[in-house]
Amino acid sequence: MKKVISFNKIGGPEVLEFQDIEEPKELKADEVLYEVKAFALNRSDWLLSAGLHYTIPNLPSRIGSEASGVVKALGSSVTKFKIGDKVSSIPFFTTEYLVHGEIAVTPEKYLVHCPENLNFIESTSIWMQYMTAYYPFVKIAKIKKNDVVLIGAASSSASLAAIDIVKSLNGLVIAATRSEKKIDKLKEYGADEVINTQTENLSDRINNITNEQGIRAVYDPIGNPFYQQYLDVLQSNSLVFHFGLLSGESIKIDISRHVRTNSYLLPYSLFNYIREENSINEGIEYIKENISKNIFKPKINKVFSFGESIKAYEYLMEYDVFGKIVVEIKN
Structure with a gap:
């Protein structure tokens, strides 16, 4: 047995x-x-x-x-x-x-x-965290050099992998956390900027960091109220990848604010992108290559x-x- x-x-x-x-x-x-x-x-x-x-x-x-x-x-x-x-x-x-x-x-x-x-x-x-981050940033948003990405709940394993994926594409990472003691560690792991959402105004800090140019993509495993806090700093054609409810509160989509910024919300799941063998193999090879070079590390x-x-x-x-x-x- x-x-x-x-x-x-x-x-x-x-x-x-x-x-x-x-x-x-x-x-x-x-x-x-x-x-x-x-x-x-x-x-x-x-x-x-x-x-x-x-x-x-x-x-x-x-x-x-x-x-x-x-x-x-x-x-x-x-x-x-x-x-x-x-x-x-x-x-x-x-x-x-x-x-x-x-x-x-x-x-x-x-x-x-x-x-x-x-x-x-x-x-x-x-595999869970790197594959989950691969498809939003490599295949869908196609993050390129100096694109700014906001990553929520940044100390979670999924978000730490997202930091690695975005940095491998030469993007810039703004990490969001509720803990002051996690800030230095997140910077050590590659975040360019870290915002403490408990003590700082998220949208004001993003405007300051980006010179009011806004963010290209959001990796959101939280839901409300985090979702409401970044809506007004989305760039035109930006993408919100919503894939979790750590807050326990579902997103109520604010259509008007998305229209104003010409931004898009994608309810995202890794599982929808690994049904086809070609798609799953692309993700595996990208991650294995970066693991072998010690660029991605558990x-x-x-x-x-x-x-x-x-x-x-x-x-x-x-x-x-x-x-x-x-x-x-x-x-």
Whole structure:
């Protein structure tokens, strides 16, 4: 028997539990079974168990979208991997292939070889955040030199990766945070300017920083009231990528203010951009290249043991998390 993390009712970390399951004896043609060595936590995992994610869980349900480990068995049509390979999962839209536990099964399409210069803990800490930031800035907005991008909740793993992506395109980053003590660290991680939204007027500071030229794009995992604070400093043809509700308050779209600035709001999800193989492979190659050059690096906040998995999810809910939370499994 193998232990996995699962939930039988909707709720927060308190509904999570260890469950014993049988190791699969048969795989579908495109499936890969692997022994998990580490898995990473994302707020979207918690939203799934809380019933707040656009993916609706089928109860009882496993949890988790990112894991790394060693291949144990292959479906009949799998060609990219062999038994013993070190692999990591790419998060995608699914209620079936959830991965937090001692074993996981993932379709070949959503599995990659671990980068040679990263260990299991690091390898499971890159794909959700870097892939999420890749499509808005590289493929959609096509950020270029000196374009100014506002990144909300800047100390989250998703936003830290966004800083790296924008800087790789020679853009300029304004990072927003509610914590004075995070400012120096965000600058160390590449932000050109940091605004404390608790003590400073966001739009006034942006006008000051940009000489009233405004911002080219916004990476918004927060919702209101953050959304309302930057609407008047958007450039013409600017893009707002809205992909989260950290505030717990949905955006009420202000059509008039978008019309005045000729700006656009895109309800964004990584999952909509990795359905096609060509699209997912473009993202993977861009990230792997920058990982291999040490331009992109995992930013890990804390590592828990497998027995502390529920505690890791409780820690995920804390305000001061800066980077990725990982659980290591020492089989």
